[in-house]
Amino acid sequence: MYSTKRRSANNFTHNAGGTPTTGAGGTLAFAVGGDMVVNATQTSGAYSGTYTVTVNY
Numbered sequence: 001m002y003s004t005k006r007r008s009a010n011n012f013t014h015n016a017g018g019t020p021t022t023g024a025g026g027t028l029a030f031a032v033g034g035d036m037v038v039n040a041t042q043t044s045g046a047y048s049g050t051y052t053v054t055v056n057y
Helices: none
Strands: 008-014 032-037
Touching: none
Parallel strands: none
Antiparallel strands: 008 032
């Protein structure tokens, strides 16, 4: 089932380290996680998606 409803998220984390640096090609791969706030009637389970991440440096 696919939903276009917006959900709140908080407690974001990443695994890029305290002072991330890019590699020789100018790229950095890292994972991002967090908590999603859902309605009380939401089906429990693992949720995933694709998100745009903007990095300011």
